[in-house]
Amino acid sequence: xxxxxxxxxxxxxxxxxxxxxxxxxxxxxxxxxxxxxxxxxxxxxxxxxxxxxxxxxxxxxxxxxxxxxxxxxxxxxxxxxxxxxxxxxxxxxxxxxxxxxxxxxxxxxxxxxxxxxxxxxxxxxxxxxxxxxxxxxxxxxxxxxxxxxxxxxxxxxxxxxxxxxxxxxxxxxxxxxxxxxxxxxxxxxxxxxxxxxxxxxxxxxxxxxxxxxxxxxxxxxxxxxxxxxxxxxxxxxxxxxxxxxxxxxxxxxxxxxxxxxxxxxxxxxxxxxxxxxxxxxxxxxxxxxxxxxxxxxxxxxxxxxxxxxxxxxxxxxxxxxxxxxxxxxxxxxxxxxxxxxxxxxxxxxxxxxxxxxxxxxxxxxxxxxxxxxxxxxxxxxxxxxxxxxxxx
Amino acid sequence: xxxxxxxxxxxxxxxxxxxxxxxxxxxxxxxxxxxxxxxxxxxxxxxxxxxxxxxxxxxxxxxxxxxxxxxxxxxxxxxxxxxxxxxxxxxxxxxxxxxxxxxxxxxxxxxxxxxxxxxxxxxxxxxxxxxxxxxxxxxxxxxxxxxxxxxxxxxxxxxxxxxxxxxxxxxxxxxxxxxxxxxxxxxxxxxxxxxxxxxxxxxxxxxxxxxxxxxxxxxxxxxxxxxxxxxxxxxxxxxxxxxxxxxxxxxxxxxxxxxxxxxxxxxxxxxxxxxxxxxxxxxxxxxxxxxxxxxxxxxxxxxxxxxxxxxxxxxxxxxxxxxxxxxxxxxxxxxxxxxxxxxxxxxxxxxxxxxxxxxxxxxxxxxxxxxxxxxxxxxxxxxxxxxxxxxx
Numbered sequence: 073x074x075x076x077x078x079x080x081x082x083x084x085x086x087x088x089x090x091x092x093x094x095x096x097x098x099x100x101x102x103x104x105x106x107x108x109x110x111x112x113x114x115x116x117x118x119x120x121x122x123x124x125x126x127x128x129x130x131x132x133x134x135x136x137x138x139x140x141x142x143x144x145x146x147x148x149x150x151x152x153x154x155x156x157x158x159x160x161x162x163x164x165x166x167x168x169x170x171x172x173x174x175x176x177x178x179x180x181x182x183x184x185x186x187x188x189x190x191x192x193x194x195x196x197x198x199x200x201x202x203x204x205x206x207x208x209x210x211x212x213x214x215x216x217x218x219x220x221x222x223x224x225x226x227x228x229x230x231x232x233x234x235x236x237x238x239x240x241x242x243x244x245x246x247x248x249x250x251x252x253x254x255x256x257x258x259x260x261x262x263x264x265x266x267x268x269x270x271x272x273x274x275x276x277x278x279x280x281x282x283x284x285x286x287x288x289x290x291x292x293x294x295x296x297x298x299x300x301x302x303x304x305x306x307x308x309x310x311x312x313x314x315x316x317x318x319x320x321x322x323x324x325x326x327x328x329x330x331x332x333x334x335x336x337x338x339x340x341x342x343x344x345x346x347x348x349x350x351x352x353x354x355x356x357x358x359x360x361x362x363x364x365x366x367x368x369x370x371x372x373x374x375x376x377x378x379x380x381x382x383x384x385x386x387x388x389x390x391x392x393x394x395x396x397x398x399x400x401x402x403x404x405x406x407x408x409x410x411x412x413x414x415x416x417x418x419x420x421x422x423x424x425x426x427x428x429x430x431x432x433x434x435x436x437x438x439x440x441x442x443x444x445x446x447x448x449x450x451x452x453x454x455x456x457x458x459x460x461x462x463x464x
Numbered sequence: 465x466x467x468x469x470x471x472x473x474x475x476x477x478x479x480x481x482x483x484x485x486x487x488x489x490x491x492x493x494x495x496x497x498x499x500x501x502x503x504x505x506x507x508x509x510x511x512x513x514x515x516x517x518x519x520x521x522x523x524x525x526x527x528x529x530x531x532x533x534x535x536x537x538x539x540x541x542x543x544x545x546x547x548x549x550x551x552x553x554x555x556x557x558x559x560x561x562x563x564x565x566x567x568x569x570x571x572x573x574x575x576x577x578x579x580x581x582x583x584x585x586x587x588x589x590x591x592x593x594x595x596x597x598x599x600x601x602x603x604x605x606x607x608x609x610x611x612x613x614x615x616x617x618x619x620x621x622x623x624x625x626x627x628x629x630x631x632x633x634x635x636x637x638x639x640x641x642x643x644x645x646x647x648x649x650x651x652x653x654x655x656x657x658x659x660x661x662x663x664x665x666x667x668x669x670x671x672x673x674x675x676x677x678x679x680x681x682x683x684x685x686x687x688x689x690x691x692x693x694x695x696x697x698x699x700x701x702x703x704x705x706x707x708x709x710x711x712x713x714x715x716x717x718x719x720x721x722x723x724x725x726x727x728x729x730x731x732x733x734x735x736x737x738x739x740x741x742x743x744x745x746x747x748x749x750x751x752x753x754x755x756x757x758x759x760x761x762x763x764x765x766x767x768x769x770x771x772x773x774x775x776x777x778x779x780x781x782x783x784x785x786x787x788x789x790x791x792x793x794x795x796x797x798x799x800x801x802x803x804x805x806x807x808x809x810x811x812x813x814x815x816x817x818x819x820x821x822x823x824x825x826x827x828x829x830x831x832x833x834x835x836x837x838x839x840x841x842x843x844x845x846x847x848x849x850x851x852x853x854x855x856x
Contacts, residue, residue: 209763382773
């Protein structure tokens with residue numbers, strides 16, 4: 073299509089992307105879980121269409137603005153997995169969205185429920201109560217979910233279930249325990265809804281670290297948890313509104329009916345260092361130029377305004393260099409990544425291009441206006457980051 | 465003009481902005497230093513114009529893309545304070561910029577000099593050699609500046625001086641020592657250029673933490689270092705190409721002729737916690753809504769996709785709440801800031817709006833498409849972040 077652009081830029085490998093889509097779709101299908109990928113990661117209509125073609129039940133988004141972007145592109149089944157505050161201009165925006173899509177919205181407080189009911193003013197939308205499964209961000213305690221759900225139902229909202237984000241899975245060695253906590257919290261919250269006379273039809277969880285571990289109604293014994301697998305869209309389980317009975321070894325009441333992984337569409341350095349993915353699974357890489365070299369230390373022109381600045385305490389640096397897996401990014405400023413290579417390495421020269429895997433791909437994508445699709449060394453497409461900056 | 469937009473958004477207080485502009489202009493003028501503010505902080509044509517009206521000698525930028533944005537807006541004196549790699553499409557872009565502006569560019573390596581000379585192909589542009597004054601990012605050792613400058617001159621480039629970024633001033637208690645290191649490094653590098661037969665006319669340094677401390681040729685004894693002061697644009701010293709002799713107590717050969725602070729146009733939580741600014745000096749605030757409350761803990765809808773994720777080890781959290789100075793942001797995710805208030809505080813209720821000062825304002829601005837100018841509680845203007853994402 074055209075020559076590679078000036079650095080830094082974000083390159084997507086469409087073959088790895090396709091493998092990741094297939095892997096996520098397969099993992100969910102094997103368990104009878106609805107797969108509702110979080111579109112905040114890619115913010116990209118072209119990728120949303122591929123997810124839906126692979127059998128996604130719909131999209132998850134974080135903001136009303138993201139929902140508007142994907143609704144404009146024809147995605148009509150959207151879950152805003154966030155306790156949006158429905159006042160001011162946003163009240164009318166939510167109502168308009170509910171009129172043109174199958175809209176689901178999260179609630180976490182009595183006050184939020186009241187604002188949402190007022191905003192919707194009778195326009196139908198489905199509501200999920202957010203549950204805190206241990207991440208301690210938003211969400212109510214599992215035992216309190218029924219009371220909030222009852223309040224929402226009494227305010228005229230259509231409560232269809234519960235959701236949680238097990239974000240505390242982002243840490244070495246935490247995945248198994250957090251997956252169990254997520255299940256336990258959703259099971260307790262579901263029971264709380266039933267005690268309040270409500271049916272928690274949708275029980276939604278999931279994150280990329282726990283994606284391969286979460287149990288669903290149709291988990292097949294001995295199924296492959298992490299292999300890419302192969303599936304045809306027609307083979308995908310029908311979705312989250314018909315849980316249970318889809319496969320062998322069905323638990324009586326599975327804790328989850330739906331998962332919402334985001335990052336696994338691309339993967340990133342966090343997932344590599346958590347052991348969730350390998351460099352070969354990473355579909356998005358920042359392409360940078362070496363602008364300075366001093367012994368075993370190089371400075372690249374992709375800094376925090378390209379890669380993002382997310383750097384949890386457990387990670388080894390500011391991003392990773394797949395071509396130099398033993399290198400570490402020891403400092404990151406806005407337009408500089410300083411990488412140190414092991415003594416005796418072949419150090420890239422000034423002017424050479426180097427790939428960098430961001431720590432957190434959601435942050436990197438939200439800094440770019442477009443993703444450059446590169447296949448076989450050629451630029452084959454440009455995908456606008458349509459929902460970039462859609463924070464409201 | 466119009467109602468406040470949905471949260472989160474970035475609000476600029478034009479009165480505080482004006483005070484900050486005056487303070488920076490005054491501080492530079494009192495020392496006979498050229499003031500060349502770094503436009504990467506605001507990326508905003510409206511603010512660049514105000515800086516020039518206050519006597520800025522020109523603008524500093526970090527990328528060719530930023531230079532293009534400001535050149536398009538009529539700013540014709542631009543310093544790309546970065547060792548740009550001049551190849552591919554960027555070579556032609558640099559040449560075109562040099563043809564329509566007074567362009568200065570940084571160099572840090574022999575290879576970079578060669579690429580730049582080839583790219584310019586005889587079109588005049590001025591070059592400054594980057595010197596490492598202790599931040600250990602890009603830049604050559606001060607003693608090596610002369611050799612690189614000589615190589616650049618021999619390659620046909622117009623070497624006018626040296627520059628450094630004392631970024632290691634970002635840490636508690638470091639400002640005075642780092643200001644001294646900056647001066648020493650520039651003095652040594654200047655001597656190195658002279659030994660190579662070159663005149664280091666421009667000696668450019670400065671950062672916001674060191675802005676009030678850097679000595680210039682015309683520092684007046686006992687001048688106010690941090691007060692806002694009052695000055696008229698006509699009183700500003702003429703610029704960095706005529707150093708020396710502008711005021712009383714002129715040192716024989718001042719280390720600096722120019723400073724390039726960026727953040728001081730707005731200030732941010734880093735500057736507040738470093739003691740460089742108070743909350744009353746902060747001209748940009750993210751406006752967020754409380755979406756969740758649990759005891760003394762609140763969750764705001766401004767997360768790292770609004771505030772940025774920069775969080776050096778020495779800072780107290782993910783941003784600051786001027787209305788609740790004892791609160792701390794203990795966790796930040798993409799659309800959530802979790803703040804803990806001291807026990808017994810009046811905790812904002814769900815739905816209330818709260819101002820948040822980002823840790824690093826350059827990162828926050830680069831996430832927004834526009835800045836909302838709010839005066840007396842009313843939105844009075846919208847300023848596009850014209851160079852947002854201009855990373856190449």
